[in-house]
Amino acid sequence: MNLSSIQQEFVLHFGEMGSRWGINRTVGQIYAVLFLSDQPLNADQIVEKLGFSRSNVSMGLKELQAWSLVRMKHLPDDRRDYFTTPEDLWEIVRILVAERKKREIDPTLSKLRELEMQTPDSAADRHAHERLSELRELIELLTGWYDDMNRLETERLKQLLALGAKIQKLAGKADILSMVGRRKSTDKTTAEKGA
Amino acid sequence: MNLSSIQQEFVLHFGEMGSRWGINRTVGQIYAVLFLSDQPLNADQIVEKLGFSRSNVSMGLKELQAWSLVRMKHLPDDRRDYFTTPEDLWEIVRILVAERKKREIDPTLSKLRELEMQTPDSAADRHAHERLSELRELIELLTGWYDDMNRLETERLKQLLALGAKIQKLAGKADILSMVGRRKSTDKTTAEKGA
DNA sequence: AAGTAATTTCAGTAATTCTTGAAATCATAG
DNA sequence: CTATGATTTCAAGAATTACTGAAATTACTT
Known part of the structure; x- marks a missing residue:
């Protein structure tokens, strides 16, 4: 095998x-072996295919x-335990994005919010504070969209993605963007700009 | 300092x-130091702020x-050489995404296309071939959208992102999705499904 | 063209991460 | 309860990656 x-x-x-x-x-x-396999595999089968030690496969x-x-x-x-990857690739994408968000974005967002509580006391710090704040806003916009x-x-x-920029042309033509208004989760940040 | x-x-x-x-x-x-700084910094200033060796900073x-x-x-x-990060955070996002795509996605896409040329000769291989093909399609949809x-x-x-799922409701209401049709770069893959 | 300031390269060392086999744990069957 | 098969943990060694100071290179300046 x-x-x-x-x-x-x-x-x-x-x-x-x-x-x-x-x-x-x-x-x-x-992961790649499991992704390609037409049937679930147990740890020993993976060892056989890849030539790693049993314990290495177990940890992996x-x-x-x-x-x-x-x-x-x-x-x-x-x-024995058998392993598979989800059949549906979109499910894999969803999982990947969710996990990376959880590990890489969420902790940063918390940290940014926490740091924003502190009052800057020098010119340099005021600038830093401003950058952190901008960064937080941007991340919030992206995660809200996500x-x-x-x-x-x-x-x-899939339909929306396939549509791509056409949605933009569409929105532009009918000026739908301004008709529909902004999404709620960003209202507090965009409200004062007179949206 | x-x-x-x-x-x-x-x-x-x-x-x-x-x-x-x-x-x-x-x-x-x-990077973080440069991101926060209100002025460009030279290598020695970074050394001073972070306490790394000069050569480490140079390599970084x-x-x-x-x-x-x-x-x-x-x-x-x-x-002396001074360094900054772009003022505009959106530019940073664009750069990041572009670079990661270049390093992580594009080589995989080439590899997938290359592997798809080969004709599978066993049942297992046929299944693997199918998965690779699905993966390629998915990546193409995502990169096309990007x-x-x-x-x-x-x-x-920013407007589109802020709109979020509203664009979907909108599209659903007017059935705009079906009126507008699919994006060109995915036409070959969706055409046979009778779109 | 010689001198000086700035930066980079590089080879050795330090630190971290990976991999393994052996022992321990866990689970099921007899 | 004991035996057997399966999986996990762990500590030690191997491999990789990061960091440093010294030397080399580069780019100006006089």
Whole structure:
């Protein structure tokens, strides 16, 4: 039970890519194997395919589970744990975005809000305060938009994305943007600008 | 010339966050210092603020320049290099997204297209082939949308984002989605589904 | 063209992260 | 309750990545 050359190549590439952002190479490869597989795999099968130590695979799977990127299954008459990635790629995207937001954006947002409480006492600090505030606003706009999009069902989301800039032309033509007004979660920040 | 406590805290946080995805802690801290500063800084000033070695700062700045996240300036009667981050936060976002796309998405897209050329010869391979193909389509949809959005001027982009899901309601009400049709770059993939 | 200031490179060291095999834990079956 | 199979933990070693000071390079200035 070995990897075909197509699979091998993707697995290697994915491991390489994974290591460009936080995830380590072997975890990336484990994920890639599961992503391509037409059936759930247990840890020993992954060991066989990738040649890592059993404990390394175990830790990798644990990390993938912590990211909710992999789910555990059980086969009848077999007490080993089997793993798969979601069939639906959009679900994978949703999970990925949600997890990264949770780990990378949310803590920063809290920190920014916390720092904004403090009163700046020098010119330099006033400038820093202003930048932090702008950054917070920007992140809030983006995450607010994300929350909205995340609520849509996949088909609708796909339609909107496929529409791309056309939505803009559309909105421009009918001046719909100004007719509809701003989204509620940003009202407090845009209200004073006379929206 | 030392950091105030607000600045200190943000710098530390940012370094920490930076290390969650690919960037190392010191590079993150250097960036944070420049981001907050009300004036361009030279390498020695950064050394003074952060206490890293001169060479470490030099390497960090080099990396930030490779990412186009920092730009070099020169002050009159001073031959040292000074560095700043763009004033406009939206420009920073654009740069970040563009660079990450270039490094993380584009190579994967090429690889996927290349692998899709190969003909699968087993059942498992056929399944793998199918998954790669789905993944490519999804990435193409997302990057196509990104290209569109990236072309918009910042004010328009902000409006669209602020609108959030309202655009959806709007589109739903008037059934504008079906009136307008799909974006051209995805036409080949959606055409056969009878759109 | 020699001198000086600024920056970068580089090789060694320090620190961190990864990987492993062995031991421990957990779970199920007899 | 014991035995067996499966998984996880852990501590040590391996590998990678980060950091530094010294030396080299580059770019001005006189």
